[in-house]
Amino acid sequence: MKKQDLPQDESNLKSANMTEVLYVTDENDNYTTANSIGWEAKKAALEESLELIHERIEEARQDVVNQISSPIMYFMELNKMDLSVLASYVGMWQWRVKRHAKPRVFKTLNESVLKKYADAFGISVDELKNFDGK
Numbered sequence: 001m002k003k004q005d006l007p008q009d010e011s012n013l014k015s016a017n018m019t020e021v022l023y024v025t026d027e028n029d030n031y032t033t034a035n036s037i038g039w040e041a042k043k044a045a046l047e048e049s050l051e052l053i054h055e056r057i058e059e060a061r062q063d064v065v066n067q068i069s070s071p072i073m074y075f076m077e078l079n080k081m082d083l084s085v086l087a088s089y090v091g092m093w094q095w096r097v098k099r100h101a102k103p104r105v106f107k108t109l110n111e112s113v114l115k116k117y118a119d120a121f122g123i124s125v126d127e128l129k130n131f132d133g134k
Contacts, residue, residue, distance in 0.1 A: 019036060019037055020036050056077050057078055059077075060076070060078075071106070071129075074133065076121075086117075089116075091116065114128055114129060
């Protein structure tokens with residue numbers, strides 16, 4: 001794609017003050033890089049991905065409200081993590097993190113374990129302990 005033909009359609013990248021670096025050809029047909037704020041296909045894909053992420057966050061929030069899962073699952077989704085990423089951040093096995101996602105187990109966690117989760121989520125221990133989904 002020629003540099004002058006690079007699409008600059010508004011997308012979520014612009015609203016986040018971000019650009020994407022792409023390889024293009026200049027006027028001499030040499031490869032170079034250029035920034036783009038997006039194009040229609042990219043915009044549609046980003047919007048669909050963000051919609052799915054927001055649905056997962058809302059589902060996790062509802063699970064906390066209904067006491068199906070602990071706040072760990074909500075904050076994990078909110079921070080766009082999965083079990084393996086969170087487990088590596090807190091230095092635990094995935095099965096332990098999954099176990100801590102159960103409300104009755106979560107209530108028994110000590111302060112040092114809660115602190116590891118809170119640090120991974122960038123919140124305080126009180127915010128984590130007292131989050132009820134509302």
